Amino acid sequence: MMPNSSISSMINPVPGGFYKMNTKEKEKYIEEFDFPFCDEASKYEKITKIGQGTFGEVFKAKDRKNPAKIVAMKKVLMDNEKEGFPITALREIKILQLLKHENVVNLIEICRTRATLDNKYRSTFYLVFDFCEHDLAGLLSNVNVKFSLGEIKRVIQQLLNGLYYIHSNKILHRDMKAANVLITKNGILKLADFGLARAFSQCKNGQVNRYTNRVVTLWYRPPELLLGDRNYGPPVDLWGAGCIMAEMWTRSPIMQGNTEPQQLALISQLCGSITPETWPGVESLELYNKIELARGQKRKVKDRLKPYVKNPYACDLLDKLLVLDPQKRCDADAALNHDFFWSEPMPCDLSKMLAQHTQSMFEFTMQSRRQGVLRQVNTPWIAYFFNRKTAVHEGLTFYRLDLRSD
Amino acid sequence: MAVTPCWYFDKKELRITPSSLDGIDYDTELRYRKDGARFIQDTGTKMDLGYNTMATGVVYFHRFYMFHSFRNFPRYVTASCCLFLAGKVEETPKKCKDIIKAAKGFLTDAKFATFGDDPKEEVMTLERILLQTIKFDLQVEHPYYFLLKYAKCLKGDKQKLQKMVQMAWTFVNDSLCTTLCLQWEPEVIAVALMYLAGKLSKFEVMDWTGRTPKHLRWWDMFIEDVTMDLLEDICHQVLDLYSQPQTNPMPDSPPLPPAPQIQHASVRAAITHSENTRSPIATIVQGAPIPTVSMIGKTVGKNDSKLVSTNGELSKMIVDPLKPPPLEPPSMFVHAPPHHHSYPPPSFSQPPPSGPPPTTGTLYPVYPPPPQGAPYGSSRPPSYYPSNI
Numbered sequence: 043m044m045p046n047s048s049i050s051s052m053i054n055p056v057p058g059g060f061y062k063m064n065t066k067e068k069e070k071y072i073e074e075f076d077f078p079f080c081d082e083a084s085k086y087e088k089i090t091k092i093g094q095g096t097f098g099e100v101f102k103a104k105d106r107k108n109p110a111k112i113v114a115m116k117k118v119l120m121d122n123e124k125e126g127f128p129i130t131a132l133r134e135i136k137i138l139q140l141l142k143h144e145n146v147v148n149l150i151e152i153c154r155t156r157a158t159l160d161n162k163y164r165s166t167f168y169l170v171f172d173f174c175e176h177d178l179a180g181l182l183s184n185v186n187v188k189f190s191l192g193e194i195k196r197v198i199q200q201l202l203n204g205l206y207y208i209h210s211n212k213i214l215h216r217d218m219k220a221a222n223v224l225i226t227k228n229g230i231l232k233l234a235d236f237g238l239a240r241a242f243s244q245c246k247n248g249q250v251n252r253y254t255n256r257v258v259t260l261w262y263r264p265p266e267l268l269l270g271d272r273n274y275g276p277p278v279d280l281w282g283a284g285c286i287m288a289e290m291w292t293r294s295p296i297m298q299g300n301t302e303p304q305q306l307a308l309i310s311q312l313c314g315s316i317t318p319e320t321w322p323g324v325e326s327l328e329l330y331n332k333i334e335l336a337r338g339q340k341r342k343v344k345d346r347l348k349p350y351v352k353n354p355y356a357c358d359l360l361d362k363l364l365v366l367d368p369q370k371r372c373d374a375d376a377a378l379n380h381d382f383f384w385s386e387p388m389p390c391d392l393s394k395m396l397a398q399h400t401q402s403m404f405e406f407t408m409q410s411r412r413q414g415v416l417r418q419v420n421t422p423w424i425a426y427f428f429n430r431k432t433a434v435h436e437g438l439t440f441y442r443l444d445l446r447s448d
Numbered sequence: 449m450a451v452t453p454c455w456y457f458d459k460k461e462l463r464i465t466p467s468s469l470d471g472i473d474y475d476t477e478l479r480y481r482k483d484g485a486r487f488i489q490d491t492g493t494k495m496d497l498g499y500n501t502m503a504t505g506v507v508y509f510h511r512f513y514m515f516h517s518f519r520n521f522p523r524y525v526t527a528s529c530c531l532f533l534a535g536k537v538e539e540t541p542k543k544c545k546d547i548i549k550a551a552k553g554f555l556t557d558a559k560f561a562t563f564g565d566d567p568k569e570e571v572m573t574l575e576r577i578l579l580q581t582i583k584f585d586l587q588v589e590h591p592y593y594f595l596l597k598y599a600k601c602l603k604g605d606k607q608k609l610q611k612m613v614q615m616a617w618t619f620v621n622d623s624l625c626t627t628l629c630l631q632w633e634p635e636v637i638a639v640a641l642m643y644l645a646g647k648l649s650k651f652e653v654m655d656w657t658g659r660t661p662k663h664l665r666w667w668d669m670f671i672e673d674v675t676m677d678l679l680e681d682i683c684h685q686v687l688d689l690y691s692q693p694q695t696n697p698m699p700d701s702p703p704l705p706p707a708p709q710i711q712h713a714s715v716r717a718a719i720t721h722s723e724n725t726r727s728p729i730a731t732i733v734q735g736a737p738i739p740t741v742s743m744i745g746k747t748v749g750k751n752d753s754k755l756v757s758t759n760g761e762l763s764k765m766i767v768d769p770l771k772p773p774p775l776e777p778p779s780m781f782v783h784a785p786p787h788h789h790s791y792p793p794p795s796f797s798q799p800p801p802s803g804p805p806p807t808t809g810t811l812y813p814v815y816p817p818p819p820q821g822a823p824y825g826s827s828r829p830p831s832y833y834p835s836n837i
């Protein structure tokens with residue numbers, strides 16, 4: 043573990059009495075140094091590629107020493123980095139190291155490739171996670187997978203549990219969506235993808251946080267973000283949780299806008315018009331006056347979801363999560379105390395149901411995506427919205443606004 | 449899975465580092481470490497980085513050289529790299545080229561030559577080595593946080609408490625130049641340096657919030673099993689910084705700060721107990737004010753018999769009831785070098801302390817308090833110190 047001492051004997055002096063390895067020596071040193079705390083990625087054997095994220099590729103792999111141990115390896119993309127190791131990856135690592143909870147994906151370690159001439163002496167890094175067999179997006183898009191009400195309760199309960207934990211640790215996930223919710227074959231749900239997560243602080247003595255509002259996949263993005271709020275907090279994740287919860291019944295994302303104004307229009311159609319009466323303070327958000335918002339819309343969360351979500355407790359909880367005003371939106375703790383989780387049928391174990399679907403959902407979705415067999419837009423729910431051409435069209439009127447001027 | 453690192457080492461281990469195996473003697477290594485830490489603080493200060501960012505960078509630096517030799521990795525390149533990484537980790541990112549530019553301002557051409565032909569590339573390559581070396585253990589805690597936390601619990605004269613905290617804060621800044629962060633958890637260092645500052649500023653903690661009969665001393669509430677020997681050892685390691693020999697500085701070594709040699713003797717007297725083999729008066733320089741018993745006496749004997757000096761020389765030195773107490777306590781920090789400035793940062797991960805601006809005393813480096821909520825700017829003279837105690 044100590045550097046090869048013969049290297050130091052080759053050191054060349056540079057002016058000023060300093061010693062410095064020349065390039066060759068440094069390369070040799072780096073290549074030979076056995077970093078005791080950072081294993082080589084080759085200890086794992088890649089099985090297949092399971093994901094291609096914005097952040098990097100994800101592989102399924104097995105531990106060569108213990109082939110029963112399956113992991114997911116997420117590559118850190120460094121090619122286009124002018125500022126070294128990406129700050130987003132550092133954030134993700136820092137946060138994952140902090141978060142240790144049954145409902146948060148477990149980061150096992152960070153591995154490196156050996157620096158060699160081939161990679162110009164630049165190691166590649168991998169985040170190594172416990173492997174999860176399923177992701178919620180994959181399960182929901184598979185028509186053969188049927189969740190009972192008790193199973194849905196267990197999924198949402200675990201989701202909220204994870205959120206409660208990360209929020210207590212002052213972390214915002216900021217990228218809630220079904221694809222980032224993983225489920226093990228034992229039915230344990232894991233929040234994943236902390237690539238956009240960050241620490242938050244309660245603003246003090248008038249100081250206002252200036253977070254970027256360009257987070258969260260559009261379909262799961264809450265109204266405050268769409269209106270340019272930069273001082274948001276945990277409620278952004280609970281909006282996403284509400285969207286995901288509804289999706290447990292609708293089986294596809296409930297609001298699939300193509301643009302930010304359209305997304306806002308879809309939100310208004312479901313949750314009612316955005317006004318200072320229903321949402322005090324909204325008028326001070328950056329984009330409130332710059333965007334033409336749908337007027338006169340009534341809140342119809344329960345009405346519209348009732349055809350899918352028959353359980354009244356479930357409807358009521360959704361109604362409390364999909365609330366426009368983030369301050370009035372239910373937090374994770376309150377949601378966990380909702381009667382939905384404390385009424386019959388009680389939340390129940392998922393492992394039995396999952397055992398019937400042994401083909402990993404990644405493989406299923408990857409394959410299906412390739413073959414284009416997955417329904418995306420043609421779901422009844424989406425049809426429901428998109429058939430209302432006029433309503434959507436109203437939303438389209440403000441497309442011309444350039445919202446990208448950050 | 450890779451070995452789980454332990455970032456704490458005992459004193460023996462600190463002597464068998466890669467540098468020592470590489471033929472660099474212990475004192476030289478300590479000096480290199482100090483150089484690197486100062487350099488990070490200087491560069492960080494110049495770039496308006498907060499105290500946490502700088503401290504994180506320094507901790508990375510010390511950890512790095514537990515696995516690599518100073519001979520293989522020139523210290524200023526490593527220091528710049530540590531600061532660069534710490535900036536990103538602490539959510540106060542700075543561009544690599546700006547750090548290099550700021551760094552250059554503190555270095556002679558010869559020293560800057562260690563950055564090679566392409567300094568940015570040099571730092572980038574090193575960053576990967578650094579990350580692997582420190583096991584991606586990015587999040588490090590610092591004594592500052594605990595200092596503020598503990599101070600909130602202490603009862604007593606507000607102004608004295610404030611003074612004590614400010615002094616302890618300076619000690620924490622300076623402790624980064626030592627290997628203390630490789631030896632003890634930040635909690636322990638915070639307690640030790642508050643203890644030292646308490647002695648020096650004559651702030652005796654009589655009571656504290658959350659006290660129970662089990663607690664002999666205030667810190668029993670926060671850390672267990674620390675002996676007085678341990679606390680004093682930590683204090684001495686910091687005090688050693690102020691008494692390091694000025695002789696034969698290496699040609700590439702930056703000028704050391706003016707060593708307030710006398711004062712540390714009084715400080716030592718304040719905390720030295722009989723078994724201590726150091727000779728606290730050995731470093732007293734001519735003409736320096738002799739600390740008096742009025743300063744020491746208060747802190748000695750009441751509930752800490754260990755502190756009563758039975759050392760003849762020491763007693764002679766400190767017991768001089770006739771001599772009036774110095775109008776100003778030891779001015780050890782008045783000539784503090786610029787690196788002593790560190791500023792509470794406006795950072796997300798570590799919200800800046802809030803509360804009234806500090807009532808700055810006149811005894812310690814006094815910097816105008818920052819205007820509340822003012823943007824953090826470079827034009828402002830160095831502000832200072834936490835204020836929410």
Ligand SMILES: Nc1ncnc2c1ncn2[C@@H]1O[C@H](COP(=O)(O)OP(=O)(O)OP(=O)(O)O)[C@@H](O)[C@H]1O
Pocket residue numbers: 092093094095096097098100113114116147171172173174175177221222224234235236237404
């Ligand atoms: N621990 C894991 N077990 C199984 N699959 C995983 C695991 N982690 C990630 N994946 C798969 O890889 C995909 C991408 O991972 P992740 O979401 O963390 O990366 P990303 O690059 O941020 O993705 P995106 O930007 O598309 O959300 C996930 O959607 C999931 O399908």
Ligand SMILES: [Mg+2]
Pocket residue numbers: 095221222235
């Ligand atoms: Mg993802």
